[in-house]
Amino acid sequence: MHANAKGFVAFALVPAFFFLGAFYVYPFVFNLDISATDLDIFQLRDGGRWIGLENYVELLTSPGFRRVMFNTVIWLTVVGVTVRIVLGLALAFLLDSRTIRAWRLSTLTRILLIIPWATPPVVAIVVWRWILDPRVGAANQLLMWLGLIDQPIPFLADANWVWPSIIVIITWNTLPLVTLTFMASLQSLPGELVEAAEIDGASRMQLLRYIYLPHLKPAIIVMAMMSTFWTFNNFIYVWLTTGAGPGTFTNVMATEIYIKGFIDGRLGYSAAAGVVMAMIMTAFGMIYLRYVAARALVEEEDR
């Protein structure tokens, strides 16, 4: 490359590097620095005292850490993402079906699908809290009217119901993106491929297994990874729905960071929890890209 061209490339990259440095690298390094101090919210003007790895040791050995990790990894992420992917696939197949097209419902169903997605999460959560309210909520009124229950259920304060309720709220609000992504992928599937398989006598299950799912695989992989990142880091759904309660029953990493930082006032400890959270996600991303996504996408290219 000519020296002038190299210079121009370097010059053109300056804004990108500036923003990366200012908004990603610097805050990360600053957070790393805070995580090794006992900085608390009441001493912001004085700063914290250097305490090395104490915050990390306390976090990783604290009695509640295992519970927080279980809630974050299993309930919020594994269950939450799996439900979204499975339902998203089912809904995408349904909305892309010949029946829906034959009844000329495609446009209507797509508009209906976008409504939850267009609803801001805060609004969705407030509405769902009303629906699930034990006294005046529509869910309890309906269940009692149907005779399925004789006492209202405090969905967001009952150990048996609180996690399923949170998953329902997250799914309702985020399912459209997953469904639309899968629908877009389905629509790129050549029709003659399906017709040829049908002529060859393929059953519906065989079509699903050998035609549709392999075609959808890249979309599923990308959507699963993106959903995992969004969900694992998510704060708003759990905090606004249950406040990490009842007790600490729905406390996840993001709410733990908020509680420790802004209620208990321990910003140093909170920063350490943030670093641990970032490291977990980085490790997940690397493993996923190396062993799952890369392999699947290479297979797709080879086909």
Place this chain on the structure above:
Amino acid sequence: MRHKLGRRGLVAGATLAAALLAAPASQAQSPVTITFRFNDPEAPQMRAALDEFEKANPSIKVNMQRISWADMQQQYLREAATGTAPDVVHISFVQPRSFGGGKALRPLDDLIARDGAQMGVKGWNDFFARDLAEGPDGKTYAVPWTTDTFTMMYNTELFEQAGIKEFPTTWAGLRDASRQIHQRTGKAGWGFPAGSCATPSIWFYMNYYFWSDGPGWIDKDAAGKYVMGVTPEKATEALAYYNSYITEGHNPRSNLSVCLWGAPELVEGMLTGNTAMASMPDTVAIEILTKWDQRNPGKKRPFMTAPHPGGKNGSVTNFGGRMLGISPNSKNVEQAWALIKFLTKPDPTFKHYNNYTPAQRAAIDSRAWDAELAGYPKQLANSRSWGPYATGPVPIPFMWNAVGRAAGSVFIGEKTAEAAGRELHETIARELARLQR
């Protein structure tokens, strides 16, 4: 020509000079705008009081900012650290010590020394909870503004139907009454909010349980060292006591989703007669009476108030309340101080902001209480300051949150009272040890 221009220039220059000379005078007369961060829901009432202040002080304008109590601490501390905090800030009784210690408030000693005699009804010495206004360095960082305490409000008709003549004076008696009301009327007994959040009501009720019989979570020993005042067994006992209301069914499980003492669900429960008893500050009790009168014009109010049950120390609750402080970055200290002095005068501020009681003895003594609220002055007479909680090293929000989380775990059956009591004790003891290290 040159001569004419010169004359014109001279006239123009003279005019300009006159305008420039006049400018500082007119600028000096333009009002100074100060910001006041107000956190209570009574914004229109407070605006009316501020309008009166502006009328009495034409050189000062007040820009009222709003924020919820839940968000005020972190927002204010961030602003104070970066020099962008409002001039006057509305804080709770538990905050001046930690805010002052963190240099997030301006010390007020010089202003109080100068104007103390003119403050409130009878001067600075008549204000109470002044100990809570001090920082760790002994300086005063805030001015007590309003005060309140929790008192039991009960439905006299439901008590009568259940055959209960007197409001119970022991904790066991209160539970018996709650159970009896539920058994005989089918209504909830003591419907306390049992939900989890960062500032749950159960924090107050557990403290009242402890204080009526002994020390609270943190106590100060003879050597001046802060120690744990509550044993794991006592913590377990209190958690089991409150849990029994839920397991026995006289506090409905729907209250597991209610966290705060003034929640609409609780207010409605009292108004509809579905709940026989509630514990709340006077502002909420006044709201219930007002709504009752609106819905039942001319009908007798079926409510009374009484102090909480007691033990060997009697019935003990806490002085809650609000204070006013000045941020360290304020460039309008005199104007901010003028506003604080104005707001602490019962007349006219508390004519508008009339659900609240000024934190001054003379104002409390002269306050006229409705007959149904007779329990409040009795309870106030037995109230205490947060004491070692406020002066000790463990921040109250930390304990408040921890107690609420532990209680929530017990109420939903996730943990036994014993396990939660032991863990809660360990959590607070560990934090105390860490901060005293």
